[in-house]
Amino acid sequence: IRARICFLIDVGLDYLSLSRATGTLSGGEAQRIRLATQIGSGLVGVAYILDEPSIGLHQRDNDKLLKTLIHLRDLGNSVLVVEHDEDTMLAADCIVDIGPGAGEHGGNVVAVGTAAQIMKCKESITGAYLSGRIKIPVPKERRNPTGWIKIRGARENNLKNITVDIPLKIMTAITGVSGSGKSTLIKTILVPALKKLYGDYSDRTGSFDKLIGDLKAITGVEFIDQNPIGKSTRSNPVTYLKAWDDIRKIFSDTQAAKVQGFKPAHFSFNVPGGRCEECQGEGIIKVEMQFMADVFLECEHCKGRRFKDEVLEISYKGKNIYDILEMTVNQALEFFSAGNGHSERSIVDKLQKLVDVGLGYVKLGQSSSTLSGGESQRVKLAYHLSRENADPTLFVFDEPTTGLHFHDIHKLMSSLNALIERGHSVLIIEHNMDVIKCADYVIDLGPEGGKEGGRIVCTGTPE
Numbered sequence: 001i002r003a004r005i006c007f008l009i010d011v012g013l014d015y016l017s018l019s020r021a022t023g024t025l026s027g028g029e030a031q032r033i034r035l036a037t038q039i040g041s042g043l044v045g046v047a048y049i050l051d052e053p054s055i056g057l058h059q060r061d062n063d064k065l066l067k068t069l070i071h072l073r074d075l076g077n078s079v080l081v082v083e084h085d086e087d088t089m090l091a092a093d094c095i096v097d098i099g100p101g102a103g104e105h106g107g108n109v110v111a112v113g114t115a116a117q118i119m120k121c122k123e124s125i126t127g128a129y130l131s132g133r134i135k136i137p138v139p140k141e142r143r144n145p146t147g148w149i150k151i152r153g154a155r156e157n158n159l160k161n162i163t164v165d166i167p168l169k170i171m172t173a174i175t176g177v178s179g180s181g182k183s184t185l186i187k188t189i190l191v192p193a194l195k196k197l198y199g200d201y202s203d204r205t206g207s208f209d210k211l212i213g214d215l216k217a218i219t220g221v222e223f224i225d226q227n228p229i230g231k232s233t234r235s236n237p238v239t240y241l242k243a244w245d246d247i248r249k250i251f252s253d254t255q256a257a258k259v260q261g262f263k264p265a266h267f268s269f270n271v272p273g274g275r276c277e278e279c280q281g282e283g284i285i286k287v288e289m290q291f292m293a294d295v296f297l298e299c300e301h302c303k304g305r306r307f308k309d310e311v312l313e314i315s316y317k318g319k320n321i322y323d324i325l326e327m328t329v330n331q332a333l334e335f336f337s338a339g340n341g342h343s344e345r346s347i348v349d350k351l352q353k354l355v356d357v358g359l360g361y362v363k364l365g366q367s368s369s370t371l372s373g374g375e376s377q378r379v380k381l382a383y384h385l386s387r388e389n390a391d392p393t394l395f396v397f398d399e400p401t402t403g404l405h406f407h408d409i410h411k412l413m414s415s416l417n418a419l420i421e422r423g424h425s426v427l428i429i430e431h432n433m434d435v436i437k438c439a440d441y442v443i444d445l446g447p448e449g450g451k452e453g454g455r456i457v458c459t460g461t462p463e
Contacts, residue, residue: 007036010068012061015179015449029056032065039068044076054085055402058177058431066091084405089130090115097126103328103361129406136410136434142461143170143420143440147214149194149394156206157184158454164443165459166190168217168394168425171416173439175430176457179449182429183398187223191396194221218425219391224380225398226373233282234269235368237329237359237379241386243350244268246343247324250316253343257314266311267321274311276302306365325365329354332364353382357415358408374403381415394425401432409434437462 008014011032022030031053038048050069054062066087073079073093081088089095095118097110111121118124119131128134145167155161159181166172174182188206195202197211198220229240238244248264251257257266266274269281278301279285287295298304305312305322312320317335319327327335333351336344354360357378368376377400384395397416401409409432416426430436444457 004040007039010064011036012057012064047078048072049080051082054088061178062087097124100125125407138437145170147217150213151190151208151211153209154185154189156188158451159184160454162456167441170440171420171426172441173428173430173436174443175436176445177449180445180453182445186396186429191221191223218394221394223396224377226377228368229376229379230368233367233369236365237354237362238364240379241350241383243347246346250343251314251321254314254316269306274307276306276308281306327364329362330360350386353385357382358411372403385415385418392423395419397428399430401435413438
């Protein structure tokens with residue numbers, strides 16, 4: 001028993017309760033538990049493939065994980081890691097860098113070699129960040145808060161009856177080792193309490209005494225998590241940002257559409273009319289298997305094009321509605337930038353926000369179910385950036401750097417700063433040092449995880 005528990009400690013999971021339900025584990029935690037079982041097996045000659053095992057890990061716990069991976073290698077195994085973490089790259093014996101960009105700008109092997117060799121490759125964006133040729137700069141000056149929201153007597157889970165002051169109109173980072181109480185404080189106490197205060201629905205609020213301070217300085221709270229942006233497979237980034245409404249109007253305003261009597265609804269795959277009714281506008285047919293996973297097949301009626309033939313005959317600048325769905329955000333931005341109408345300008349403004357958060361490679365019609373948690377989170381951020389809502393809001397992000405390359409983090413910071421410039425407040429639960437160093441204020445919890453956590457270690461600027 002002692003040996004097996006030590007394996008869990010080796011992969012940075014010492015803060016977990018032994019009775020913790022597996023359904024409550026994050027993807028990174030579940031992955032590390034499987035890794036701990038493999039360490040105990042003592043197998044040799046095995047190829048271990050890990051997909052971003054550093055997700056949700058504090059730097060200290062990440063060091064434990066790296067030692068475990070090196071131990072597996074030294075036993076005589078092969079370890080292949082898909083990762084963005086700098087320490088993991090520097091510890092690797094060989095790096096395969098794919099790019100140079102994303103989407104249609106990626107898909108090539110840019111460089112292969114040690115970290116030192118990757119740093120020398122001028123074509124590698126990864127190498128440029130590793131070598132320091134490109135950096136995420138530390139802000140020249142820190143913003144000062146214009147008010148505070150104060151949580152008194154927070155004591156849910158491992159929180160030790162603490163009082164926490166959350167600054168407003170600046171960027172605040174909530175930091176600490178895994179299991180220190182960050183999520184409990186923000187996701188279980190602060191966000192639900194504020195939502196109820198501003199008349200919104202929320203789940204149960206964790207135990208605390210009271211919420212005081214400049215509560216009228218903001219009008220609401222938005223929790224930007226990594227849950228999918230839509231439950232339907234027809235949901236996609238452009239429908240979420242309301243850009244699809246403008247695209248449908250452009251097609252319905254063409255002369256050919258008017259002759260056919262087509263309205264904007266005919267160019268929607270969500271309602272009957274112009275969509276293929278065989279697949280109900282999804283382009284695929286789900287075949288339910290009794291004892292196996294469901295199988296998805298291309299719709300034989302529309303050949304995966306989602307619309308009826310007469311609708312697909314309507315074109316705008318030589319492209320039909322399906323062609324538009326197949327464009328990436330970058331391609332669509334260039335395509336619609338040539339137009340001067342109100343709808344075209346509205347589309348460009350909304351698509352630009354997706355580019356700003358680093359999602360220019362995503363296809364307009366890409367199903368929300370295929371987006372990663374980090375991508376879904378950035379689509380939500382783009383949506384809020386596209387709104388003209390001037391009401392001051394507290395935006396709360398839960399590890400927005402999940403799955404992000406250095407270059408994407410650079411773009412993300414610009415988008416978060418844009419929210420603050422509009423008069424909003426930003427609160428981030430984060431382990432990434434590039435984000436923490438850019439924050440105006442840090443609240444560090446700990447000093448350890450589990451029972452040894454739940455206290456405020458220190459607060460203030462990163463300095």
